[in-house]
Amino acid sequence: MAGFTFSEKQEKEIDRIVAKYPFKKSAMLPLLTLVQRDERVVSPEAMVAISERLDCSPAYVQSVMSFYTMYHTEKVGKYMILFCINISCQLNGCDKLLEYTAQKLDIKVGGTTADDKFTLHREECLADCTNAPMMRINDTFYGELTEQRIDQILDSLS
Ligand code: FES
Incomplete structure (x- = not known):
């Protein structure tokens, strides 16, 4: 199994994150988030690398x-x-819109497009119910969704 090596940029960020906490293990979620953001996956090898940085298994x-x-x-x-x-x-039609989005992307819910551009998942409440129906794409929230709005949003992402 090939190992996982943090990039130089990640190493700097990890040092900064770990220094903020009294116990190394407290930095677990920020490190997992950093790896997920950069690699789009947390592989078993990355878990080992994180465990070594945080002195845990x-x-x-x-x-x-x-x-x-x-x-x-x-x-x-x-x-x-x-x-x-x-x-x-x-109550505001998310099922139909989710189905619409899956058809537009030509994937099933839970799947990823062939070009690795989009992954589509269901999620629990995004805590912005007044703007339902809602979706989140990476760190951005989108509300008051309609088919037209979904088209505009997805088409605007390069
Ligand atoms: S129920 Fe959808 S954002 Fe809360």
Whole structure:
């Protein structure tokens, strides 16, 4: 199994993150987030590298990571689309819009486009129910969705 090596930029960021906490293990989520953001996946090799930086076991890293839905063991697309499926969004037609988005991208929910550009997932409440139906793409939230708005948003992403 080939190892995972943090980039020079990641090393600097890790030093800065770890220095903020009294215990190294407290930096677990920021390090997982950094790797997920940069690599679009947290591989077993990256879990080992994180465990070595935080003086804990790879199993501990995996146990933390598996609790959260935003970390992935398989590579996701450049743009991760999370479609809220909770009650306010349900009442405002999210099911139809999710289906529309899947058809537009020619993938099933949970899948990634052939060009690795988009991954489409369901998500629990995005905490912006007043603007339902909602989706999140990477770190940006989009509300009051319609088919036309989804077209505009997806077409604007390069
Ligand atoms: S129910 Fe969709 S954002 Fe809360």
